[in-house]
Amino acid sequence: MENVHELKFLKEKIQQLKDQGVYRKLPVLQGPSDAEVMLNGKKVINLSSNNYLGFANHPRLKKAAIEAVEKYGAGTGAVRTIIGNMDIHEELEKILAEFKREEAAFVYQSGFNCNAGTIQAITEEGDLIVSDELNHASIIDGSRLSKAKKTIFKHSDMDSLEEVLKTNRDKYRNILIITDGVFSMDGDIAKLPEIVELAEKYEAMTYVDDAHGSGVLGESGRGTVDHFGLHGRIDFSIGTLSKAIGVLGGYVAGSNTMYEWLNHRARPVLFSTSLPPAAVGAIIEAIKMLMESTEYTDRLWDNAKYFKAKLGKLGFNTGHSQTPITPVIIGEESKTMEFSRELFNNGVFVSGIVFPTVPRGTGRVRCMVTAAHTKEQLDRAVDAFEKVGNKMHIIG
């Protein structure tokens, strides 16, 4: 009999990946995440990280992390509900609530965990989850953990959303509308004002995952809800501390009632150890920096506009992004991957994104400009785009 421990069934699946040409090795970063990095032994301009504000390697965050380690140690030793809830965790939640202009904020170990924990805690059998079809994988997985029924509406299509709400309103107790605040592949912003109006009309709750809006949109990065002035009208406002904030973690901001309930029923907080002191110390410093000054978000937007305008002038298709996310749409899958490889050879790292992450034929390299890039670095990146774009007949 075949030996099951040889994992033959996995070996076959791995071979399929190789046959499809999608098998890969992870790129290796040999130093901090910054505007310019050492990657696989080569110095390149980094246009692929979510480190929007350049906080991941910022001296103030590093100093705060070291101080927190010296005062509180390397780990917390327990889940928050036992003895892993330190005063700095409480301080972090207070400052986050203040920053987000909400009553309370509840912190998780990641944005992914936040969706995995929150959605199942606030919905149950007899409820309906209504999700934008392009929502992030962690929302899809989080929804699967809920006993509520699930359905989708067409991406940012308010007629489609209203149709779903109208058809289903009387069949369910609570309805929860979930949307990304900023969609990560195209950089478009959710139509929150319209979504809120429909939610109010049909008495549904709203849940916005603002992973790519936090630290980017709104006053000093307060997010998409702040950008549209919708404070008090979104029930659950999710953010990540892993992208613009530069560290690790996630949170949901909202009412005190939400906080009290999650404090008792959010499974990732009940059954997984709390964020380590270094992370908490660095995040608190990052939020303070944003509350002191808009210089970081100003520089992010200035750089993004500069870079987008230069690529557009060269004739690249940069899609319809409304945020610093800058897709450069190439189209065919293999051509997209070749474009990315050629850019790397010319000193720029920007990863190719193809089917099934985006629809077939819309392959793109997704450029993430940050506040940490200098104009000189952006100019060098644009030169590489021009050179490779001409050589591959994408422009010119």
Ligand SMILES: *Cc1c(COP(=O)(O)O)cnc(C)c1O
């Ligand atoms: C990145 C992302 C997450 C996951 O956040 P992490 O903090 O990296 O776990 C969740 N939701 C959305 C919309 C994201 O883009």
